[in-house]
Amino acid sequence: MIRAATILAAEKNNPLIPHTYELVVGIFSFAVVVLVVGKILVPRIQKTLEERTDAIEGGLKRAEETQAKAQEAYEDYQAQLKEARxxxxxxxxxxxEEGAQIIAQMREEAQAEARRIVAAAQTQIEAERxxxxxSLRGEVGAMSVELAGRVVGESLTDDARQSRVVDRxxxxxxxxxxxxEQITS
Known part of the structure; x- marks a missing residue:
C-alpha cells in the first residue's frame, strides 16, 4: 500500500503530465495566437508580399517597356544613320559629277579661249607679215630701182616704169x- 500510495503520489506530481488548468490556459492562448496570426498578421503579410510582387512585376514591366523603347530608339537611330550615310x-x-562637269566646262572654255587667242595671233601675224x-616691197623696190639705175646707167624716175620693174x-x-618650198616639201 505504501507502494500504491507512492505511485498515486508520483502520478499526481508527474512533471510530464500538465495540470488541467495549464492545459485549458495553453489551449486558450494557442487559439488566441492562431486567431491573431491568422486573422490579422497573415493578411497583412500577404498584402505586403502582394505589394512587393506587384512592385517587382511592375518594375520588370517598366524595365521591359523602357528596354523596348530603347531598342526602338536604337533601331530608329540605325535607320537614320543608314539614311544619313x-x-x-x-x-x-x-x-x-558637278566637279567633272565644271572641269569639262572650264576645259571647253579654255580651249575656246586658246583657239580665239591663236586665231587672233594668226590674224596679227598675217597683218604684220x-x-x-x-614695207619690204617698198624698200626692195627702192633698192632695186637704184640698183637697176646703176646697172642700166639711166635714171628710172618714172613712177609707172619703176612700179612695173619692182612688181616683176x-x-x-x-x-x-x-x-x-614645193621641192623641200
Missing part, C-alpha cells in the same frame, strides 16, 4: 620661193 554618299557622287611685205622683180622672187 546614303545621303552623304549621294551628295559625294553628285559633287563628283603683210605690213612687213609691204618681186613676182620672180616669190615664184622662186614657192618652187623651193
Amino acid at each position: 546614303h545621303e552623304a554618299s549621294r551628295l559625294r557622287e553628285q559633287a563628283r 603683210q605690213s612687213a611685205l609691204a 622683180f618681186l613676182e620672180e622672187l616669190e615664184g622662186r620661193a614657192r618652187s623651193q
